[in-house]
Amino acid sequence: MNATHPAPATAGAPDPAAARPWLASYPPQVPKTIDEARIGTLNDIFRDALANYPNRPAAESFGKRITYAELGQKADAVASWLQGQGLKKGDRVAIMLPNVMAYPAILFGILMAGGTVVNVNPLYTPRELTYQLKDSGARFLFVLENFGATVEESLPEISLDRVVLVTPGDLLGLKGAIVNLVSRHVKKAVKPFSLPQAVAFKAVLAEGGKGKPQSVAVSPDDVAFLQYTGGTTGVAKGATLLHRNVAANVLQLEAWMIPFFGERQDHVMVTALPLYHIFALTVCGLLMTKIGGCQLLIANPRDIPGFVKTLQKSRITLMSGLNTLYNALAHAPGIEKVDFSQLVFAVSGGMATQEAVAKKWKQVTGQPIVEGYGLSETSPVVCANRLDIEEFTGTIGYPLPSTDVSVRSADGAILPPGERGELCVKGPQVMAGYWQRPDETAKVMTSDGWFRTGDVAVMLPDGQIKIVDRMKDxxxxxxxxxxxxxxxxxxxxxxxxxxxxxxxxxxxxxxxxxxxxxxxxxxxxxxxxxxxxxxxxxxxxxxxxxxxxxxxxxxxxxxxxxxxxxxxxxxxxxxx
Missing domain, CATH: 3.30.300.30 (ANL, C-terminal domain)
Structure with missing residues (x-):
């Protein structure tokens, strides 16, 4: 991608954001902006959930549920243990987990301790893991035992204070022992490894649970996540997401979605995309925390028969996924036995949703796929379709409240509706920059403060955005x-x-x-x-x-x- 900055809009030209044609197409009950003065920290969101919904289920895994009060206790134990190990505000802590019950407790424990979360794909090779841990400077790593062999191979190249071994059955009570037995001895999912200095997650909870964590003054301008991405230039780098960036996106999503949730207070979100992925992290993990919903955690969404069996036993109201997942589910044997009668909406992101897949999904469930769009650099959601659509639209919908977009030519000129150009974004959800990469940050930020997505888009007359393709593809x-x-x-x-x-x-x-x-x-x-x-x-x-x-x-x-x-x-x- 060209590293030069697009030129700013011509002096005296009308501000492209001033028109904002999409605002006229907003549902009447959706605000045009969020109150940016209300943007706090993710810790504030978590504390509010503990105070407001202590007895509601926060997460479900392998048929076992945990309440917000229980989640709060476990997060406190993680935070207390980390602080006891010398964690200081701003220190990075890596999480290398699929969607297991321990994930939310570890996530919020790190944030409450004042740390920065570094999400790691568990399927990384030792080379990829080594690069990310060295680049981020992570001091601690929480990893599922299934991937211990990868960590062992990386250890000579990295410097970690502690490795914590998590099991799929952690926080599942007696059922957890069965889950671990199946994982280790039936599915043989745990390769032999040797990490003699590692600590078991159960030991972390036991030690950390002996006292309360120290209060840390975390501000909206502190770094919440280093979210690694190839970005628009293909080089792996950490998008620096401040608490205010991600918290803003949670408020934007809440403003967009809440009017369509109805009166019910017991939402269950199918969380099949891994929480280390920014889409699931914000749309499932953090938005559900904000509204007191429950995440139905799917540890292995590639096991489609097992996924379908879980759905058959569950009452679900919300779903998130991407094109390939919806396609696989829509064609899976047994999907016709899933009760979709309470499904309010199914949202899609991460890649383009195909019309044929959307039609098949609606045929199976009675609900259209509501497509949205975002990137790691935008915390992630930029645009979304209205949630009251009857049919799949083929667009990514409208910019969220307090989000501006423009379509620009190669030289930075703002293009009128109907012309193809690079989609650029401005809003409180846009990252602070790439971690320790000012050169890479300069490549994607225009001189007038807009983030260049690297996606080719067209704005329709009513302000809807249609993604044509990635520039590099x-x-x-x-x-x-x-x-x-x-x-x-x-x-x-x-x-x-x-x-x-x-x-x-x-x-x-x-x-x-x-x-x-x-x-x-x-x-x-x-x-x-x-x-x-x-x-x-x-x-x-x-x-x-x-x-x-x-x-x-x-x-x-x-x-x-x-x-x-x-x-x-x-x-x-x-x-x-």
Whole structure:
């Protein structure tokens, strides 16, 4: 991505935010702005939840629930233990966990102790883990025992005060012993490792529970999270999210969603995306805390049969996910036995939602998918569809309250509705910058204070935003721009297709050629039939030159298709 700053709007030109055409399309009960004077800390949100909803369930895992009062006790124990180990305000503490019951207690324990949370993908390789822990300067690491071998391999390269070993059964009472037994001996999910200096999470709770944590003066301007991301330039770096950034986004989401929640006070949010991912962290973990809801924690969303069985036994009112997850669930055996009658809405983010998936989801559940948009750098939510839509819109909706957006050309000029350009964002949820990377921060912040998302977008006349594609994924065919999302969306509409990924590969005639990799639903589907289908819906230069069928596509742990990894894999296999 070009490292130069776009030029600010021409002097004397009208402020692009002044018009804000999206405000006229807001539901009447949704405020245009949040009261930014009310933005406090995430600790304030947690304390309010403990005071207001002590007896409500805060989380559910493997059929066991924990109340807010119980969660508060465990978080206090974590905070007290960390302080006893010498944690000082601002010190970084890493969490390397899937969605297990211990996660919320550890998260809030770190924040209440005055620490900064560094979320780590548990599936990281030792190299990736080493880089993130060294870059963040984390002093402590909470890790699921299943990934102890990765930590052991990284230890010679990193400096940690303590490693805390968590089990899937922690905080589940007697049921936890069964969960651990199955994990270790039936599923054999724990590889052998040796971490002799590690502390068991149970020991942390026992030691920390002997006293109360010291009060720490945490302010909205203190760092809550270092949320690592490839960002718009592909280099892994920590988005520095202040308490005020994330707390603001929680208030923005509350303002957008609460009018549609109805009178009920017992919301249950299906939390299948991992909480180390910024979307689930804010939309599930923190928003549910703000409203006193319960998170239904799904430890392994890739186990679709197990996920469906959990849903069959649960009463759910809210759901979050992304395109691949909704697609897998909508086609899963047994999904027809899930009771979706109390589902208020299902929100989607993280990647583009395909129309074919949205239609199938509504057919199964009776509810449309409500798509939103955000990034790690924006805490994360920037835009969302209205929650009263009847059908999937294909857009990311409108900017949230107190959020400004503009679509800009390569030279920074603000483009009118209907023209494609880079989506830029301004609002209280935008990060403070990249951790210790002023050079990288400068690449994504304009001289007039807007964050450059790296996404190609179009603003519709009513202020809705439609994402066309990632800038770096655009394919150039004989001078024509081809956006993979568009081609993938068409391919996904074919009834014989389960999912698809489209990339550009070098071509001596056209510069790049469009190549599609497809997972079939119908094993009899052939490339010629699918190409003809594409010709009916796409201009000639957008039709895939090559179509290859595969059993699966490379994905992140949250199920997002990795075009870049696919492209690298294909390029490595090409003869040189």
């Amino acid at each position: 655009m394919i150039l065919v004989s001078g024509f721009n081809v956006y993979p999302n568009e081609v993938e969306d068409v391919i996904a509409k074919h009834p014989g297709v389960m999912e698809a990924a489209v990339i550009g590969l070098p071509d001596e005639h056209s510069g790049e050629a469009v190549v599609a990799y497809v997972v079939r639903k119908d094993p009899s589907l052939g490339a010629d039939e699918l190409r003809q289908f594409c010709r009916e819906h796409l201009t000639g230069y957008k039709v895939p030159r090559r179509i290859e069928f595969r059993e699966s596509l490379p994905k992140t742990n949250v199920g997002k298709v990795l075009r870049r990894a696919l492209k690298e894999e294909v390029e490595r296999s090409q003869p040189r």
